[in-house]
Amino acid sequence: xxxxxxxxxxxxxxxxxxxxxxxxxxxxxxxxxxxxxxxxxxxxxxxxxxxxxxxxxxxxxxxxxxxxxxxxxxxxxxxxxxxxxxxxxxxxxxxxxxxxxxxxxxxxxxxxxxxxxxxxxxxxxxxxxxxxxxxxxxxxxxxxxxxxxxxxxxxxxxxxxxxxxxxxxxxxxxxxxxxxxxxxxxxxxxxxxxxxxxxxxxxxxxxxxxxxxxxxxxxxxxxxxxxxxxxxxxxxxxxx
Amino acid sequence: xxxxxxxxxxxxxxxxxxxxxxxxxxxxxxxxxxxxxxxxxxxxxxxxxxxxxxxxxxxxxxxxxxxxxxxxxxxxxxxxxxxxxxxxxxxxxxxxxxxxxxxxxxxxxxxxxxxxxxxxxxxxxxxxxxxxxxxxxxxxxxxxxxxxxxxxxxxxxxxxxxxxxxxxxxxxxxxxxxxxxxxxxxxxxxxxxxxxxxxxxxxxxxxxxxxxxxxxxxxxxxxxxxxxxxxxxxxxxxxx
Amino acid sequence: xxxxxxxxxxxxxxxxxxxxxxxxxxxxxxxxxxxxxxxxxxxxxxxxxxxxxxxxxxxxxxxxxxxxxxxxxxxxxxxxxxxxxxxxxxxxxxxxxxxxxxxxxxxxxxxxxxxxxxxxxxxxxxxxxxxxxxxxxxxxxxxxxxxxxxxxxxxxxxxxxxxxxxxxxxxxxxxxxxxxxxxxxxxxxxxxxxxxxxxxxxxxxxxxxxxxxxxxxxxxxxxxxxxxxxxxxxxxxxxx
Amino acid sequence: xxxxxxxxxxxxxxxxxxxxxxxxxxxxxxxxxxxxxxxxxxxxxxxxxxxxxxxxxxxxxxxxxxxxxxxxxxxxxxxxxxxxxxxxxxxxxxxxxxxxxxxxxxxxxxxxxxxxxxxxxxxxxxxxxxxxxxxxxxxxxxxxxxxxxxxxxxxxxxxxxxxxxxxxxxxxxxxxxxxxxxxxxxxxxxxxxxxxxxxxxxxxxxxxxxxxxxxxxxxxxxxxxxxxxxxxxxxxxxxx
Numbered sequence: 001x002x003x004x005x006x007x008x009x010x011x012x013x014x015x016x017x018x019x020x021x022x023x024x025x026x027x028x029x030x031x032x033x034x035x036x037x038x039x040x041x042x043x044x045x046x047x048x049x050x051x052x053x054x055x056x057x058x059x060x061x062x063x064x065x066x067x068x069x070x071x072x073x074x075x076x077x078x079x080x081x082x083x084x085x086x087x088x089x090x091x092x093x094x095x096x097x098x099x100x101x102x103x104x105x106x107x108x109x110x111x112x113x114x115x116x117x118x119x120x121x122x123x124x125x126x127x128x129x130x131x132x133x134x135x136x137x138x139x140x141x142x143x144x145x146x147x148x149x150x151x152x153x154x155x156x157x158x159x160x161x162x163x164x165x166x167x168x169x170x171x172x173x174x175x176x177x178x179x180x181x182x183x184x185x186x187x188x189x190x191x192x193x194x195x196x197x198x199x200x201x202x203x204x205x206x207x208x209x210x211x212x213x214x215x216x217x218x219x220x221x222x223x224x225x226x227x228x229x230x231x232x233x234x235x236x237x238x239x240x
Numbered sequence: 241x242x243x244x245x246x247x248x249x250x251x252x253x254x255x256x257x258x259x260x261x262x263x264x265x266x267x268x269x270x271x272x273x274x275x276x277x278x279x280x281x282x283x284x285x286x287x288x289x290x291x292x293x294x295x296x297x298x299x300x301x302x303x304x305x306x307x308x309x310x311x312x313x314x315x316x317x318x319x320x321x322x323x324x325x326x327x328x329x330x331x332x333x334x335x336x337x338x339x340x341x342x343x344x345x346x347x348x349x350x351x352x353x354x355x356x357x358x359x360x361x362x363x364x365x366x367x368x369x370x371x372x373x374x375x376x377x378x379x380x381x382x383x384x385x386x387x388x389x390x391x392x393x394x395x396x397x398x399x400x401x402x403x404x405x406x407x408x409x410x411x412x413x414x415x416x417x418x419x420x421x422x423x424x425x426x427x428x429x430x431x432x433x434x435x436x437x438x439x440x441x442x443x444x445x446x447x448x449x450x451x452x453x454x455x456x457x458x459x460x461x462x463x464x465x466x467x468x469x470x471x472x473x474x475x476x477x478x479x480x
Numbered sequence: 481x482x483x484x485x486x487x488x489x490x491x492x493x494x495x496x497x498x499x500x501x502x503x504x505x506x507x508x509x510x511x512x513x514x515x516x517x518x519x520x521x522x523x524x525x526x527x528x529x530x531x532x533x534x535x536x537x538x539x540x541x542x543x544x545x546x547x548x549x550x551x552x553x554x555x556x557x558x559x560x561x562x563x564x565x566x567x568x569x570x571x572x573x574x575x576x577x578x579x580x581x582x583x584x585x586x587x588x589x590x591x592x593x594x595x596x597x598x599x600x601x602x603x604x605x606x607x608x609x610x611x612x613x614x615x616x617x618x619x620x621x622x623x624x625x626x627x628x629x630x631x632x633x634x635x636x637x638x639x640x641x642x643x644x645x646x647x648x649x650x651x652x653x654x655x656x657x658x659x660x661x662x663x664x665x666x667x668x669x670x671x672x673x674x675x676x677x678x679x680x681x682x683x684x685x686x687x688x689x690x691x692x693x694x695x696x697x698x699x700x701x702x703x704x705x706x707x708x709x710x711x712x713x714x715x716x717x718x719x720x
Numbered sequence: 721x722x723x724x725x726x727x728x729x730x731x732x733x734x735x736x737x738x739x740x741x742x743x744x745x746x747x748x749x750x751x752x753x754x755x756x757x758x759x760x761x762x763x764x765x766x767x768x769x770x771x772x773x774x775x776x777x778x779x780x781x782x783x784x785x786x787x788x789x790x791x792x793x794x795x796x797x798x799x800x801x802x803x804x805x806x807x808x809x810x811x812x813x814x815x816x817x818x819x820x821x822x823x824x825x826x827x828x829x830x831x832x833x834x835x836x837x838x839x840x841x842x843x844x845x846x847x848x849x850x851x852x853x854x855x856x857x858x859x860x861x862x863x864x865x866x867x868x869x870x871x872x873x874x875x876x877x878x879x880x881x882x883x884x885x886x887x888x889x890x891x892x893x894x895x896x897x898x899x900x901x902x903x904x905x906x907x908x909x910x911x912x913x914x915x916x917x918x919x920x921x922x923x924x925x926x927x928x929x930x931x932x933x934x935x936x937x938x939x940x941x942x943x944x945x946x947x948x949x950x951x952x953x954x955x956x957x958x959x960x
Binding site: 611663666 | 810845848850851852853854857861881882890902904905907940941942943945946953
């Protein structure tokens with residue numbers, strides 16, 4: 001059974017009553033709840049020792065889900081580096097919503113990951129642009145969310161390996177909302193929705209996408225590639 | 241259980257004793273043999289009615305494997321069109337070796353699919369360039385084949401969505417040997433090895449790749465996208 | 481000086497007064513007008529002999545611009561095949577708007593190229609999602625068109641090599657509106673706007689994009705790759 | 721006229737007589753020499769103040785060429801960050817050979833950029849796999865280098881946006897030797913050849929590729945995208 005760790009900053013829920021009403025045990029708990037029937041799920045949060053991401057936990061994690069927003073700067077660089085190594089070694093990584101500005105996403109992308117945003121509770125409609133992809137399995141033509149934060153282009157990311165969803169926003173913007181990337185042996189999926197003041201993670205389609213993405217991000221078991229000085233496999237002719 | 245149809249031209253095996261010695265019941269039978277424990281496998285060949293690809297067979301096929309070489313021109317355009325529609329509707333397609341010149345591959349690629357070739361039984365080494373991909377699962381750093389036909393660049397294909405293997409050939413050429421493409425709701429994988437005069441389809445690593453590719457090419461069950469004239473979902477303001 | 485041929489079906493302009501009012505000499509003439517200072521421009525239309533695309537014309541064309549809509553079926557398959565060969569041999573191709581359903585675009589894409597559409601004169605806003613690309617040179621963050629036909633996802637095309645523009649439509653849809661593809665030695669750009677009943681080709685930003693695209697699609701002068709049977713460049717060891 | 725800065729670590733040339741014989745004034749001088757007729761060329765090296773990359777120099781650089789090897793660790797992180805910002809703001813970047821392990825390349829890629837290597841002076845043949853690309857302009861089917869260092873897969877980079885060259889090595893390896901990437905408003909080209917102990921930068925084809933790459937990497941002049949909190953462009957309906 002695939003081992004999933006749901007990481008959440010878990011600060012908004014403690015500071016903001018409105019967020020706590022929606023996610024009384026935290027966003028990580030809401031996400032873990034709909035994953036736990038299909039996966040072996042663990043939770044981890046910022047204020048735990050090592051942010052809950054000890055070497056042992058990381059070693060035993062097949063896919064890591066990341067939600068952060070107001071405290072990106074408090075995530076220890078040493079932990080970020082360890083998470084990055086695990087991704088390059090094969091651990092799947094699913095970055096949600098405001099995680100676009102997390103240290104781990106920025107260091108894996110190599111860009112600013114900046115974007116436009118607006119929080120007025122407008123309508124978002126995520127259109128499926130690649131209906132062949134397993135992450136879109138079970139959806140219709142689009143996902144509609146009555147009220148969400150807006151994220152708008154330009155989104156400063158590398159061109160995704162595969163673009164799965166494009167969002168339409170009521171206020172006039174669009175956004176590349178579902179993006180896959182390969183980094184080393186690891187697979188990464190960025191998924192836009194999930195502002196803390198809306199009940200987005202209770203939306204059935206959003207849950208489907210996250211479940212599908214966990215499955216898709218399953219690590220391969222290939223041996224780590226051999227790097228460094230390397231003997232020739234074939235004969236090399238003497239030259240002048 | 242995923243339903244796989246292995247299609248083979250099945251001419252070389254009947255005309256050429258050397259090929260028959262290697263594949264006495266045909267290349268399709270050799271491929272079906274290593275797939276049958278994991279999938280529900282059917283076989284089909286050129287000289288059957290409708291090339292063995294009746295509407296019913298196509299309808300019941302989740303993933304189609306295609307091997308052809310000397311008789312591409314004899315494949316009925318009507319059948320090719322039906323296979324293409326099934327791919328666009330979600331059926332997986334795995335095109336092997338000389339299938340690069342099949343009508344079905346060329347029409348899905350939109351290019352000549354031409355290449356360099358040489359048949360002297362030289363060494364081929366397929367390097368894994370994307371160790372994160374499920375089609376490479378179970379392999380080491382490369383697959384080595386003692387004797388194979390050479391295919392060399394330039395290979396006139398669209399840039400693959402994902403490039404998984406690059407071949408090194410003893411005679412000095414390279415080749416993009418494992419390429420994925422999305423077309424409509426369907427997933428396509430082109431895999432280079434498998435000349436009829438070598439026992440390539442008995443090679444354990446080659447078998448692994450084909451098995452992995454079948455799994456990867458599993459159709460999604462999304463409804464067919466709605467095309468054509470479409471009512472607005474949102475209000476449109478009157479304009480001058 | 482780069483040689484451009486602007487091809488237009490040129491039927492709507494003759495049958496429909498509203499279209500004729502906007503484009504009195506035809507869409508091709510409007511496009512040729514803003515290109516003629518920078519390029520050597522020729523015009524060609526469906527009802528000319530060989531649709532105006534004789535071998536000589538094609539041979540002397542560096543970049544071909546294609547607009548068609550109501551008469552795709554009347555384009556001779558022989559001419560389509562010749563245009564395709566020229567693209568594979570290096571000629572740039574810019575496909576505009578309803579050209580998505582042209583024979584030439586469909587055969588180069590390998591998919592149905594189907595989409596949603598609606599003609600109520602709604603607002604379109606094309607967001608630049610790759611500000612590094614020369615085709616976007618000179619634009620701001622987006623292009624706004626007061627009234628256009630809507631094209632909506634799912635757009636059944638191969639994943640573009642590069643995605644440059646995403647359209648937002650007033651009625652709630654999005655669209656991949658600027659897509660590049662490489663086919664053989666040729667470069668292809670699909671650009672969405674330009675319905676015949678709106679003055680879109682007089683829009684300064686639309687003109688900029690088309691000019692930039694012509695420049696970008698300049699053919700390379702590499703020799704045609706050598707295909708077919710090929711002697712080894714390196715020694716091949718004798719094998720058992 | 722495009723402004724190019726050629727950056728070189730310039731250490732091997734001072735420490736190693738063999739290297740000095742080949743590049744008496746440094747690799748940067750050899751590269752600047754073949755660029756100076758077409759571009760406005762400046763040189764910069766590690767041991768200059770700010771590594772020769774002051775804010776003024778960076779501000780006036782359209783395309784930066786980077787060669788480094790034995791002293792990657794001595795490049796100041798502050799300078800690396802400034803170079804990265806300039807790339808995201810549009811400056812082209814051409815990373816040569818052992819620059820794969822430079823701080824600037826690794827931070828823009830987000831991966832280890834590790835690879836196999838061997839220095840025995842074997843033959844390298846770079847096959848053109850995208851003959852439509854302007855960076856390949858003027859080449860034949862391949863570039864042959866009599867003696868070079870080997871770099872072999874797996875090369876731990878993100879899948880390139882465009883793959884232009886694949887190297888064949890005498891000892892049995894292959895390598896993705898010409899890779900383009902877009903990051904922010906900047907265009908990046910990685911080009912493999914150029915070990916310090918071989919006269920690779922005097923090779924006419926290598927010079928062509930670098931010249932073409934400089935041209936291709938020309939910055940666009942689009943305004944920097946607007947990020948951050950953003951007013952709606954369209955009306956947003958009140959919701960419950």
